[in-house]
Amino acid sequence: MSDPQDSPPLADTPPAPGEAPREPGAVKVSLRTATVLLLFTIVFTALMAYTHDATKPILDASAQAQKLKLIGEVLPPGLYDNDLLADTVMLPATPALGLEEPSPAYRARKGGEPVALVFEAGANDGYSGRIGLVLAVLADGRLRAVRVSQHKETPGLGDYIDPKKDKNKAQPWIDQFNGYGYDLALGGHWKVKKDGGRFDARAGATISARAVTNASGKALVWVAERRTALFDLPAGATLQEKAP
Amino acid sequence: MNAYREITHNGLWKQNAVLGQMLGLCSLLAISNTAVNAISLGLATILVMGMASLIVSTLRGLIPYEIRIPVFILIIAALVTVVDMTMNAWLHELYLVLGIFIPLIVVNCIVLARVEAFAAKNPPGAAAFDGVMMGIGFVWVIGLLGAIREFVGQGTLFSGIDMVIPGLSAIQVLPEDYPGFLIAILPPGAFFVLGLMIAGRNWLDARANERARQRLLLAGQSSRA
Numbered sequence: 514m515s516d517p518q519d520s521p522p523l524a525d526t527p528p529a530p531g532e533a534p535r536e537p538g539a540v541k542v543s544l545r546t547a548t549v550l551l552l553f554t555i556v557f558t559a560l561m562a563y564t565h566d567a568t569k570p571i572l573d574a575s576a577q578a579q580k581l582k583l584i585g586e587v588l589p590p591g592l593y594d595n596d597l598l599a600d601t602v603m604l605p606a607t608p609a610l611g612l613e614e615p616s617p618a619y620r621a622r623k624g625g626e627p628v629a630l631v632f633e634a635g636a637n638d639g640y641s642g643r644i645g646l647v648l649a650v651l652a653d654g655r656l657r658a659v660r661v662s663q664h665k666e667t668p669g670l671g672d673y674i675d676p677k678k679d680k681n682k683a684q685p686w687i688d689q690f691n692g693y694g695y696d697l698a699l700g701g702h703w704k705v706k707k708d709g710g711r712f713d714a715r716a717g718a719t720i721s722a723r724a725v726t727n728a729s730g731k732a733l734v735w736v737a738e739r740r741t742a743l744f745d746l747p748a749g750a751t752l753q754e755k756a757p
Numbered sequence: 758m759n760a761y762r763e764i765t766h767n768g769l770w771k772q773n774a775v776l777g778q779m780l781g782l783c784s785l786l787a788i789s790n791t792a793v794n795a796i797s798l799g800l801a802t803i804l805v806m807g808m809a810s811l812i813v814s815t816l817r818g819l820i821p822y823e824i825r826i827p828v829f830i831l832i833i834a835a836l837v838t839v840v841d842m843t844m845n846a847w848l849h850e851l852y853l854v855l856g857i858f859i860p861l862i863v864v865n866c867i868v869l870a871r872v873e874a875f876a877a878k879n880p881p882g883a884a885a886f887d888g889v890m891m892g893i894g895f896v897w898v899i900g901l902l903g904a905i906r907e908f909v910g911q912g913t914l915f916s917g918i919d920m921v922i923p924g925l926s927a928i929q930v931l932p933e934d935y936p937g938f939l940i941a942i943l944p945p946g947a948f949f950v951l952g953l954m955i956a957g958r959n960w961l962d963a964r965a966n967e968r969a970r971q972r973l974l975l976a977g978q979s980s981r982a
Contacts (some may be wrong), residue, residue: 550830557835564839568846575849617869632961665857669790670943677853681918719937 520537523661579584580662584631587649587658591735592623592627597709602743603751604632609735610636611643611728615751618736627652627744632737633662636728640720641665646729653742655694655739659687664721671721686722689713690729695737703730761886768890774867775898775951776958785899788858790806790910793917795903796896798858803892804864805840809833810876817877829872830863837863845956853923867895894915897902898954905950910941 534566586599601617604610611634618632636644642665649657661675672678681687689712697703697711704710705723714722736743743752758898768977774780788793812832813820820828846853853857862868871891876884904914912931919926940946 523929547826549819549821551826553831557831559836561835561842564842568842571846572842575846618858668857670790672887678917680911 538641583647583660583662584649586660587631587647588621588631592670593623595620597631600748602746602748605752607735607754610732611637615654618743618752620748621649627740629657630740630743632732632736634732636724638666638720638727639666640671640718640722641667644721644724645726646725646732648729648736649733650695650733650736650740652740653694654696654740655732656690656729657690658691659725661687661725666721667718671718672714674721674725675720679720686713686715687725690726695734698730698734703727703733708743764883764887765834765890768887768892768894769897770894773894773898773958774870774891775895776955778832778867779871780870781865781895782862784858785817785895786944786951787861789899789903789906789947790942791907792900792904792915793921794858796853796923797858797900799860799892799896801840801844801859802862802865802868803889804835804869805833805890806868806888806895807885808836808888809872811881811885812836812956813872814879814881814884825877826871826974828867828872829869829877831873833868834863847863850923867891873976878933902947902950902954906941906946908951909938911935911937919936926968946947 518611543550548711558571581598594603597619600622602620603614603615604618605700606612606614610616610632613635618630621628631647631649634646634648635660643663644661644666645663646659647662664672664674664675666674668678673680673686676682676687679685679687693703693711702711703726705714705719705726707714707719707735708723712722712724712726714726739752746752768774770777772778775782775785784798784969788798809829809832813829816832837860840862841856844859845856871888872932875887879887906970908930912929912935913929914930915925941950
């Protein structure tokens with residue numbers, strides 16, 4: 514990487530050996546160097562802060578649109594007739610759901626009758642970082658569908674958990690869970706085949722699949738067992754967990 | 758050879774960031790599993806390299822020698838962050854594909870190496886041109902590597918193109934029932950293919966040198982005769 518360039522060097526190239534040490538003294542040089550570094554830091558931090566402020570409203574809006582799109586993927590709008598985003602209850606921070614802070618569950622109803630619950634869950638045992646999930650659980654305790662809302666799994670390897678990256682477009686990997694009830698998870702079969710369960714995982718990338726499978730099974734059981742309480746709560750309330 | 762032609766030749770071949778200098782292998786090996794991933798990251802790298810070289814070259818009189826590396830890193834990291842946020846806001850679809858790769862550009866030593874070796878010593882125009890040429894040198898290598906790995910590993914080319922340009926679809930090169938060759942997609946496959954590409958470059962260079970030597974010999978003989 515040494516270019517044979519003999520152009521003017523940077524400011525303050527150190528004196529060549531043999532040359533007299535340059536004035537001013539060490540303290541002064543250090544102070545000046547620190548000041549310059551500080552100024553650069555301030556200028557470029559300001560640049561980043563400005564960009565952050567300028568893009569934040571757009572980012573928030575697209576995050577909201579993204580969420581609505583995800584909800585639409587797990588629960589088609591034709592299946593319910595209420596205002597889904599207004600009819601919510603808060604789920605408390607729950608380790609079984611992989612939730613570190615309270616998160617809303619959206620309640621879908623048709624003609625006043627409960628149809629499904631749409632909520633977020635997460636898995637922290639993926640290959641790389643947290644995997645965010647959105648699930649729709651039907652009123653009879655079956656899983657309508659699950660989608661990955663965010664992940665950092667290896668591109669081209671573990672990222673087939675997201676159907677957009679899945680090579681098999683006709684039957685994406687993540688659709689194999691659709692329609693199974695929470696009794697399957699209670700019976701201990703909500704696992705990848707490698708762990709003695711029912712679900713497929715692709716060779717070479719079991720960790721991502723196992724994380725999604727286990728997390729969606731646990732989340733399904735947790736919500737399905739509380740679904741009556743969840744549907745009965747007034748909108749906007751928080752589900753209270755009694756201490757065991 | 759004029760200066761800009763030399764910069765172009767350096768960037769694309771002679772001092773090619775990957776094949777010549779073996780720099781930036783971290784992101785190269787991580788991202789080159791498909792052609793689309795590889796080329797997309799390469800394009801973002803060109804953008805950052807051109808901008809970083811331009812800014813460093815413009816400010817080079819203000820940067821004290823002793824702290825040049827921290828300042829370079831500061832500038833590169835700030836640029837990458839700005840590109841990251843800007844793409845997230847205005848090119849959201851593309852960002853969803855590339856999002857996790859963009860921060861990797863900071864740790865790509867090609868950017869720092871060119872800023873240190875070239876931009877800090879040359880005027881802004883030449884520096885920006887050098888950054889872009891080095892970036893293009895990176896793109897063609899990483900793109901070819903990605904295409905080879907994808908072809909061998911999955912039997913397709915440009916899978917995922919629909920996420921960058923909606924409406925296009927991947928080219929199925931090998932038959933639909935091609936079972937795939939997993940190791941090409943896995944990190945070792947990147948090393949194998951890269952090794953072969955470097956060997957190929959060395960072979961081409963050696964052959965060119967040999968021809969040049971023979972031409973010289975012939976010229977010497979004919980002048981003596």
